[in-house]
Amino acid sequence: MTLRLSIPWREARAPVLQGRHGGGGSKAVPAAVAGGSRWSGRTRPREEAGLKRANFGDGPGLPTLLLLPQLLILLFFFFIPSLRALMQSVLLSDPFGTNVQFVWFDNFKTLLASSDYRQSITVTFWFTVAQNVLTLGSALVLAFATDRIVRGRSAYRTIILLPYAIAPAIAGILWAFLFNPAVGPLAQVLQGLGIAWDPNLNPADALILVTLAASWKHICYDYIFLVVGLLAVPVSLMEAAAVDGAGPIRRFVSIALPMLGPTIFFLTVMNFIYGFFETFAIIDAVTKGGPAGATNILVYKVFVDGFVNLDLGSSAAQSVLLMSFALICTLLQFRYFDRKVNYGV
Amino acid sequence: MVERSPILNMLCHAILIAGALMVCVPLYFAFVAGSLTVAEVQKVPLPWLPGGQFFDNLQLAWSKGNFSRTFANSIIVALGITAGKIAVSLLSAFAITYFRFRYRMLAFWLIFTSLMLPIEVRIVPTFEAVANAALPLQWLLDTLHIADLWRWISGHEVAIALEWNMVNTYPGLILPLIASATATFLFRQFFLTIPEELCEAARLDGASPLHFFWSILLPLSVPNMVALAIILFLFGWNQYLWPLLFTTDKDMATAVIALKGLIPRSDSEPAWNIAMSGALLTMLPPVLVVLLLQRWFIKGLVDSSK
Numbered sequence: 001m002t003l004r005l006s007i008p009w010r011e012a013r014a015p016v017l018q019g020r021h022g023g024g025g026s027k028a029v030p031a032a033v034a035g036g037s038r039w040s041g042r043t044r045p046r047e048e049a050g051l052k053r054a055n056f057g058d059g060p061g062l063p064t065l066l067l068l069p070q071l072l073i074l075l076f077f078f079f080i081p082s083l084r085a086l087m088q089s090v091l092l093s094d095p096f097g098t099n100v101q102f103v104w105f106d107n108f109k110t111l112l113a114s115s116d117y118r119q120s121i122t123v124t125f126w127f128t129v130a131q132n133v134l135t136l137g138s139a140l141v142l143a144f145a146t147d148r149i150v151r152g153r154s155a156y157r158t159i160i161l162l163p164y165a166i167a168p169a170i171a172g173i174l175w176a177f178l179f180n181p182a183v184g185p186l187a188q189v190l191q192g193l194g195i196a197w198d199p200n201l202n203p204a205d206a207l208i209l210v211t212l213a214a215s216w217k218h219i220c221y222d223y224i225f226l227v228v229g230l231l232a233v234p235v236s237l238m239e240a241a242a243v244d245g246a247g248p249i250r251r252f253v254s255i256a257l258p259m260l261g262p263t264i265f266f267l268t269v270m271n272f273i274y275g276f277f278e279t280f281a282i283i284d285a286v287t288k289g290g291p292a293g294a295t296n297i298l299v300y301k302v303f304v305d306g307f308v309n310l311d312l313g314s315s316a317a318q319s320v321l322l323m324s325f326a327l328i329c330t331l332l333q334f335r336y337f338d339r340k341v342n343y344g345v
Numbered sequence: 346m347v348e349r350s351p352i353l354n355m356l357c358h359a360i361l362i363a364g365a366l367m368v369c370v371p372l373y374f375a376f377v378a379g380s381l382t383v384a385e386v387q388k389v390p391l392p393w394l395p396g397g398q399f400f401d402n403l404q405l406a407w408s409k410g411n412f413s414r415t416f417a418n419s420i421i422v423a424l425g426i427t428a429g430k431i432a433v434s435l436l437s438a439f440a441i442t443y444f445r446f447r448y449r450m451l452a453f454w455l456i457f458t459s460l461m462l463p464i465e466v467r468i469v470p471t472f473e474a475v476a477n478a479a480l481p482l483q484w485l486l487d488t489l490h491i492a493d494l495w496r497w498i499s500g501h502e503v504a505i506a507l508e509w510n511m512v513n514t515y516p517g518l519i520l521p522l523i524a525s526a527t528a529t530f531l532f533r534q535f536f537l538t539i540p541e542e543l544c545e546a547a548r549l550d551g552a553s554p555l556h557f558f559w560s561i562l563l564p565l566s567v568p569n570m571v572a573l574a575i576i577l578f579l580f581g582w583n584q585y586l587w588p589l590l591f592t593t594d595k596d597m598a599t600a601v602i603a604l605k606g607l608i609p610r611s612d613s614e615p616a617w618n619i620a621m622s623g624a625l626l627t628m629l630p631p632v633l634v635v636l637l638l639q640r641w642f643i644k645g646l647v648d649s650s651k
Contacts, residue, residue, distance in 0.1 A: 050453070050533065054544040055443050056554045066440035067452050069433045070524060077521040078459050081470035088470065142364045145357035152358075158639060159365040162372075164646070165631035167583035167601050170624050173608055174371040177378060183617055185374055185391045216371070219364075221646075228647050248353055277465045281585035285605060299465045306469035307590070315469050322466045 082323065088316035107317040116293065117301070117318075124297045127211055128275035134215040135271055136264070139222035144252055146223075147230045157227070164220045172282035175213035179205075199287065203294030206287050210295050213286065214279045221274075222267045229263040230256055269332050276325070298322060379403070379622040386618045398618065406607065406622035414596055415603040419630075422518050422588070422599055423581030427574050429523040435566065438532035439558055443544070459526050465586055472590055475511045475521055513594045522580075522587060528573055531649050535569050536562070572645030575638055579631045600627045 056062075092103045111117050142160060146153060163171060178186045181198040190197040199206040233256050241251045257264075280299050283289060289296035289304060296304070299322065306315035378386050380399035385392065407413065441453050464471060511517030539562070547557045588599040595603075607623045609615040635642050 050442060050537065051445060051449070052442050052536070052539075052541060052544060054541040054548070055445055056544075056548075056557075057445060060446040060448065062554055063440040063444035063446050063449070063452075066436040066444075070437040070456060070529065071452065073433065073520060073524040074455060074459055077471055077474060078462070078467075078524060079455075081467045081474045082462070084470040084473065085467055138364070138367075141360055145360040145364075148357040149354060149361070152361075156361040156365060158636065159368055160361075161635060161639070161642075162368055162632060164642075165579055165635040166628045167585065167631075169583075169585045169601050169605065170628050171371075173604070173620065173624050174375055176608070177617055177621060178371055178374055180617070183378075183387055183389075183391060183615060185393070188390045216367070220368075224643055224646060228643070242348060248348075248350060273463075277463045280465050281601075284585070284589070285608065302466070303468055303586070307472075312469065319467050319469065323462055326462050326466055 085316045085319040085323070088312055089320045091316075092313045103313070107313040108321075111314055111317050111321075116296075119293055120296050120298050120301045123207065123293070123295060124276065127207060127214075127279075127295070127297055128272055130211045131214045131218070131275045131279075132268060132271045134211065135218045135222050136267060138215070138219050139226055139267075142219070142223050143226035143230055144256075146227050147256075148248065157224075160223055161220045163217050164224075166217065167281065168214075168217055168278060169281035169285040171217040172210070172213045172285040175209060175216065176286045179209050179212075199291075201291055203291055206291055206294050210279070210282055210286055213282050214275065217282070218271065218274055222271065225263055225267055226260065229260045233259050266333065269329050273326070273329055276322070375621040375624055378617050379406075379625055381618050383614065383616050383618060387615055399622075402618050402622040403626065406619045406626060409619060410600070410603040410607055410623050410626075411595060411598070412600060412603060412623075412626060415598050415600045416630075418518075418597060419582055419600040421515055422584070423578050425515065425519040426522050426581035426584075427577040429519060430525045430528050430577050431570055431573060433523055434525050434528035435532055435563075435570075438529050438536055439562065441529075442533055442536040443554065443557075456524075456526050456529050459524055464521065468586065468590070471521060475517050475591070477510060512591055513597045517591055518588060518597075518599075522584065527649050528577070531569065531573060532566065535566065539565060568644075569648065572641045573649055574645075575634060575642045576645040576649055578634060582631050603627075 089107055090102060090104060092101045092106065146156060149156075166174075176184075176199075178184045179190075179197070179199060181187050181191075181200065187197050196202070197205055199209045237255055238251055241255055246254065276297070277299050279297065280303070283295055283297060283300045284303075287295040289300050298318065302315050302318045302322065305311045305318065374391075376399075377392065377395050379402050380395035380397065381392065381402075382396065382398050385396055385398075437452070437456060441449055441456075511520075543561055544557060547561055552560070582599075583601060584599065585601055588602050589605075592598045592602060604620075604623045604627045607616075607620045609617060609620060
């Protein structure tokens with residue numbers, strides 16, 4: 001049965017392979033024709049996903065060689081470290097690594113029971129949600145405005161895109177200066193209004209400061225995707241809606257926004273990833289997790305516990321939890337790919 | 346533009362001007378602070394107009410931040426990451442789209458798994474792995490119980506292998522950041538859109554796979570490579586955590602890390618003017634790249650996330 005199944009498959013491939021095998025393929029033709037008539041329902045072979053129809057055929061030698069650099073780097077700097085994190089997360093060791101014990105899931109239990117970790121989860125949650133709302137909201141408004149106007153569009157776009165070039169650490173430093181309680185111009189404005197602003201002492205102020213800096217750096221990313229997405233919304237749809245009497249804002253909310261749905265979903269996932277991982281530099285440059293752990297987001301805590309407190313087991317357990325979270329985000333992104341195909345925007 | 350609505354258009358301009366101001370205000374104050382003296386920068390309220398110290402401060406920041414050295418490091422690291430990522434992902438994309446072999450899907454999934462795990466997540470074990478890259482090798486030898494045998498044959502060779510320390514080296518700064526699922530998928534998507542006839546024709550003319558890659562696929566990929574290179578250059582230049590951990594030697598630090606040393610802490614002199622000059626200097630190369638190559642930059646940004 002398997003043999004017969006394979007015959008029409010080869011037959012359909014024959015034109016491709018002829019260039020390589022020359023006359024050698026002639027022997028297979030009668031059998032292939034017979035098979036072809038029998039399986040006439042399947043005229044084309046089952047194509048392998050993501051493989052060119054015109055390919056260089058079988059043989060693992062050369063492709064392995066081509067893949068080797070990528071796979072070696074992944075092995076050394078990705079798979080082995082991830083495995084080590086998994087192993088360390090079930091081990092308990094002292095800071096010098098002289099005494100190691102296997103403790104099952106004790107590291108996770110201690111971690112989830114500790115108030116520090118819970119605080120860190122809460123902080124991360126509010127930080128990423130606030131950052132997400134602020135970033136996506138501003139980007140949507142700016143993208144809408146950009147889509148409406150004609151004159152000066154590229155000038156605005158150039159300026160709004162600038163923060164993408166600026167390192168998160170530098171964005172953090174700029175905002176730390178603006179809101180520095182002693183010298184910062186914006187902090188002076190706030191103090192002039194009678195607000196006792198001091199991110200070095202006041203936990204809420206510190207969280208607001210890093211959220212502002214993180215959003216400022218990331219609005220441009222969401223913005224450019226939304227601008228490009230809006231360009232892809234068919235003009236005919238917009239015109240039809242306008243003829244039906246829908247105003248510009250109504251059209252944006254009822255037509256453009258739903259069509260941008262997949263893009264917005266994708267951006268939300270990317271914003272969460274940014275907030276979770278890439279804001280490390282902002283935290284380290286501005287608040288160092290303080291005051292009193294008010295800005296100690298999860299990824300910063302992994303770093304502090306691993307390199308400052310030398311609590312390797314706990315740090316590894318945190319890494320494992322974060323990795324699971326990142327994997328969930330990856331799967332969510334997969335959904336985005338599927339939905340994108342369906343909507344076609 | 347479907348209808349005329351001057352009021353809404355004015356409002357849109359106002360929104361965009363507000364957005365542009367939001368971007369520019371921090372940069373403007375960085376410029377103002379960077380042009381004042383230490384005494385002036387501590388005045389309350391801060392002057393809203395720039396002073397006359399701009400170039401002096403730039404010079405001071407340049408020497409204080411060791412920027413002539415750290416800028417060179419940043420350029421080497423950023424270009425190394427860019428070139429490395431593009432080379433590695435071009436090759437693997439070529440392998441998984443143009444060859445049928447047994448482990449093709451496995452390789453594809455191995456690369457895909459790495460997509461969403463940024464280095465920040467697995468920072469401690471990665472640091473250990475690179476601080477002593479021979480560690481897994483040693484672990485392998487230990488589990489296979491051939492360590493003793495190896496040592497018995499040639500003692501010092503083991504000792505060398507076990508201390509392959511990459512701290513404070515360019516490879517240590519570059520290699521862990523080179524693997525890239527995103528870039529691989531970008532090129533894979535692009536290769537899938539290339540007409541099949543090109544490969545068939547090349548094969549009829551007797552071109553080997555590598556010849557096809559070099560004289561057809563590579564030239565066709567140039568626009569994608571340029572667009573991606575811009576994004577990767579920014580990524581490399583703006584790296585923070587990895588260089589922070591990996592450069593204990595000041596001469597190996599990157600510009601962003603050197604800048605961190607210029608920020609006033611509570612116990613030091615509040616020389617914000619120098620810190621802001623340094624910040625402007627450090628952001629200059631990537632900002633110039635974005636300004637000058639904007640069209641390519643947008644293409645790269647949007648393509649590489651698809």
